[in-house]
Amino acid sequence: MSNENNPDHEDLVHIGPEMAVAEADVHPDEVGTFVRGTSLWRDAWRRLLKNKLAVVGMVVVIIVTIASIIGPTAIKAIFGFTPDFIPTGDVNATRSLPPFTGPNGQFTWTHPMGTDNAGRDQFARVLQGGQISLFVGILSTVVSLLIGVTYGAVSGYVGGRVDNMMMRIVDVLYSLPYVIVVIVLLSMFRSQTPRGQLILLFIALGSVSWLTMARIVRGQVLSLKNQEFVLAARATGVSNTRIIFKHLIPNTLGPVIVYATLTIPQIMLTEAFLSFLGFGVQAPIASWGSLASDGIQNIAIFPWQLIFPGVTMALTLFSLNFLGDGLRDALDPQMRTV
């Protein structure tokens, strides 16, 4: 059997150093060289691919992301209108059109999801809403990662009184009902421009979403810092900062990635909720929440105005959750053989 045509083989072979002979796909002149074993990530990746639901989730997330990113630009190039374009002229002929319907009731590809209450193309708006929703979700998660991981790692590593104080602060913030905090923040600093409002939303969501991350990372660091490799690193003169960032945090990456993937849909949902209530994204910028909020006003007559943004959002959130669950199983520390 020729090993050269069998890419999987390389992953499966993990032999001891004494037997480091050509087993995997090596060229004849490499005979006797050491065979690369499976890395943790490749192992996790293989497990993830075995999980059908997670793969479907991953595919959907990738499709939605790509569509959201290039969609509005593509529509502009093909049909010549932007998501916030309101046609002039006869308003009644262009507003609230059903899917695939033109101003005179004829079939057309121009508006596959119909138009909204002001005559804007619903498909373009859903895609742009996806951009905003994903952007809010990912950016707030990144903020929560940066703050939460650093905070938790420092707290856990330093320990003692400092740890106690830092964690009590987290507890206090935890005990505040954060939706109300966000609403208060947003209404207190209500910005005049939609863009300003969006930035406020980031700050509000990011500032409350790092708490759980900090706790998770702290817990991990607490159990890691007493391991001998940390002592060994200290014994070689490595500084505390370097130990935290180079030695401890990479070791917490598994749970952090899993939690981050699950934080994205959570934040997107909160964003939708806030936008639905009118605190979040404001027109003409759209998000799935604000689109749903607009759509619900006419649900009895023009149900597609709610259905399309709603279904897209639900599908994306499902997919993200499936992906997160899949990642958790793939990176599960119990299954990992270190």
Add this chain to the structure above:
Amino acid sequence: MSSDGNLLEVKNLRTYFDTDDGIVKAVDGISFQLERGETLGIVGESGSGKSVTNLSIIRLIPEPPGKIAGGEVIFNGTDLLLLPNEAIRKIRGRRIAMIFQDPMTSLNPFMKISRQLMEMTELHLGHTKAQARTHAIRMLETVGIPDAHARADSYPHEFSGGMRQRVMIAMALSCEPELLIADEPTTALDVTIQAQILELIKKLKRETGTSVILITHDLGVVAGMTDHVIVMYAGKIFEQARTAELFAQPGNPYTKGLLRSVPDPTDEQGKLYQIPGLPPDVAHLKPGCPFAPRCDRVQEICKQEFPPFVQLNADHHSLCHFAREVYSESGGTPA
């Protein structure tokens, strides 16, 4: 300053741990010297303070609850206990390196072997990435990792225990430290690998002239590797002598007990000897000799008074009320 050839001089070192159970005097008044190029063995049962002594030397005691309560650690003329943190960090790894007991856990599982080795020399010798890498591979070759070039980019879990301990040794020696502290380097390894690792340490010591402190509870290891031996018990030095002399003429009942506990392979019928009882709880030491409850020649005085540290000859000391008697019994002539 150190003009007498002493690389390290520990004077009256005391390290205490503040626990719920009271203050644990893990190391209580330890003094010893180590000459350049010499190997010192520290033996004792678990909990006798061997590891804490050495962690104290490079100030890696977890604080709190640990605390170096007093003493001096003179390394090349400087008292390490007085140095600022920044300065001691420059000594760790660069001039005093350590090897730990369990090679399975003392390497970072998420870092490539090469990265972990490179970190050392980048940090202490100011190597560039390329220099550090070349050096790392050379060190791996030195410690006998076959095909070091290809294996440098492996992760620790791809190595066996013995290989990992070799990596640890490569790491410890990569900055050519003046002192190597090996804390039970072979305890977690099987016997054949033990021999290889010890042989490796011996060889590298010969080549680099590094001084070594070898912590172990294996008397066989001590006999083959060291010039001087310290026997520790309950945070104290019980006996201190040249290795050959300690084995031939022990001057302390505890050392005698330890030596008797080594199984004799030629004596198939004999029962294994063991010192009766357990090591004392160092948080609640009674006055008198801490070994008294287990000692086979205990007298009334042993329970009342703390024993003196008796000098038996130029470099042989023993902590016992009857040190001279024990020493004579084992064939020595007290000075």
